[in-house]
Each structure stands twice: as structure tokens, then as C-alpha cells.
Amino acid sequence: MTLDRGAVERGLDGVLPEPVREHYVIVGGRRFPPKQVVSLLTGLDRADFTTHQARRVLKRLGFVAARKQRRTVGTPPAGGPALPHGGRQAAALAPYVGRWVALGEPDEVLVAANTAREVVAWLARHEQRASGIFRVPSSAAEAEGLAPR
Amino acid sequence: MRFPFLELPGERQALLRPVVPVQIEDLEEAPLLCLLDSGATANRLSAELAELAGVSLDSPLAVDELAVAGLRTTGRCVRVDLTVASHRFDAPVWFCDPWPFGFGLLGQEGFFRSFRVTFSAAHDWVECSPERSAAPGRDPRRS
Numbered sequence: 561m562t563l564d565r566g567a568v569e570r571g572l573d574g575v576l577p578e579p580v581r582e583h584y585v586i587v588g589g590r591r592f593p594p595k596q597v598v599s600l601l602t603g604l605d606r607a608d609f610t611t612h613q614a615r616r617v618l619k620r621l622g623f624v625a626a627r628k629q630r631r632t633v634g635t636p637p638a639g640g641p642a643l644p645h646g647g648r649q650a651a652a653l654a655p656y657v658g659r660w661v662a663l664g665e666p667d668e669v670l671v672a673a674n675t676a677r678e679v680v681a682w683l684a685r686h687e688q689r690a691s692g693i694f695r696v697p698s699s700a701a702e703a704e705g706l707a708p709r
Numbered sequence: 710m711r712f713p714f715l716e717l718p719g720e721r722q723a724l725l726r727p728v729v730p731v732q733i734e735d736l737e738e739a740p741l742l743c744l745l746d747s748g749a750t751a752n753r754l755s756a757e758l759a760e761l762a763g764v765s766l767d768s769p770l771a772v773d774e775l776a777v778a779g780l781r782t783t784g785r786c787v788r789v790d791l792t793v794a795s796h797r798f799d800a801p802v803w804f805c806d807p808w809p810f811g812f813g814l815l816g817q818e819g820f821f822r823s824f825r826v827t828f829s830a831a832h833d834w835v836e837c838s839p840e841r842s843a844a845p846g847r848d849p850r851r852s
Contacts, residue, residue, distance in 0.1 A: 642833075643716050643723055643725070643833065644713035644714050644716060644725070644833045644834070645713065645716055647716065647723055648716075649715070649716035649723075650716040650717055650718045650719070650723035650724075651718070653716070653717060653718050654718035657718060662739065663742075666713070675757070676739075676755070676757050676758060676761060677757065677760075677761060679739065680736070680738070680739045680761050683738045683739050684738060688738065689737065689738045689739075690738060690739050690740065691730060691740070692728070692730040692740050692741070692742040693739045693740070693741055693742065694728075694741065694742040694811050694812050695810075695811040695812075696717065696718070696811060697717060697724075697810070697811040700719065700720075700724060701778060702809060702810055702811050703717055703724055703726055703744075703810075703811060703812075704778075704810075
């Protein structure tokens, strides 16, 4: 079987990433556990290969592989805007405008999907708890408190 | 309990919004972020959330046609348990379909009546603490 970059991207289209514990690869702007990607695309049982082997394969195809870092709280970038999370939260949400998201840490998107139902189902399936779910507004008007008067 | 404002991606700079996570009934794993809207008379959420939380809208206390942000929507009012800042309380909620906003809205009846709320826009946080003696709620059909 031959894997190429396009096949990986196509194969993950519409697939929700599983929770990232430590290692991840970035495909189509989303973070996937490497073993999820390789297992899904090859049909191999996850017990038959290691995370490092999966990372190596995906890196060879040109995908960025990284390790989740513990963040330092309360140190906004020098000279950055005076925002509650130093702009990191807005940056984390930017790829998901118009979609429902579940936040874990303030700047950690656990999952993004087109409906609240998909987000809630994902949380239940993976026994994850969000700090909050919402649909990222696609315009300033959607983020206003325009309640009926 | 203090909540930092939510940073949203904006065209030129991040938008900041005072939101709090609200657990609907027993949907613990997915609290809905709701915007604190002191100008709103009532709590209003997407009807999609009612179904996910197992809240029946079959026998609402009231039904109303509303205009929200230029959109006609149907609101069904039911009483549900909400949990905010570890405080669980019974509140009237209008579940609306369709719902154009990214958040739920928390209004006077059903939220501000039950919580003392302090905003610090200068420091980008909002603090909510349960009122010790909330006045009894009004008829939800008036909210």
C-alpha cells in the first residue's frame, strides 16, 4: 500500500480528530493523534505499530508532527495586546469560524464540528469534558447581545 | 466565581465578550458558553441544545414568535435546571429555532435575578455569585 500526502488529506476529510494526549500531526489545519491517522488510512490495528512509527511515516509525507506542550500561564507575549489570554485564545479559535467548538484549556480546541450534536457526541464518545461549547461567530453581529426587546 | 472574557477572532483585533459556561440539566460534559446580556429580558438558547440535554419542548409554558437580529424565530419557554459557577437553579429558558447567535443569551429573568454580577471591562473579567435570597420569578410569559 502506498500513502501520499493527498491521500492522507482526502482520507481525513470530515473525520473528527480524537483527543490529543501527547503527540500529534497537523493535517488540514487540525491536530490528529498519529496513530489515529495511520490506523484509519491503512486499516492496521493500533496495537501493531507505535506512535513514533506513525509520526515518522507522516513526517516523511511532509506533515508537521509535534508534541503537546505544557503552557506557561499568565505570560502574554511582550508588547502583545492586553487580552485575557494574550491573544492565544482568539488565535486558537480563528480556524473554526462558523463552527461549533469545545474548549478544553482556554486556548485549546478539543474538537470542532458543524453541529452542537457532533461536538457533544464526540465528548461523550471520548469521555472528555469541555470547559465550554459554542459556535465561533462568523461576524461581529453574531457575537453581540442582540436579544429580542 | 470569576470568568475571563472570551477572546474571539476579529477582523482587525480580537473581540472580547463576557461569557459564562452554563450546564443545561445534566449535560455536564458540554456546558454552553452564554453571553451575559443585561438588556435581555430572558434567557434564550438554541433549541438544538434542548434536545441534546433531553429537555422536552412538547408542552412549553409559552410559545412566541420573535424577531432576533432581523430573523424570525420561534421561542418555546420551559423551566430547566441550569448550573452556573457550581450553583444549580431552576430557570425559565426560551429555546429558539432558528437561532442566529454563537452563544446562548442570559437575561434578567432566569439569570440576573439569581446572581450578583460584577463586570470589569478594564480587566476583562466578569464575576458571578449566587444571590442569597433571589426574589421569586415572574410569569415567564411576560419575559
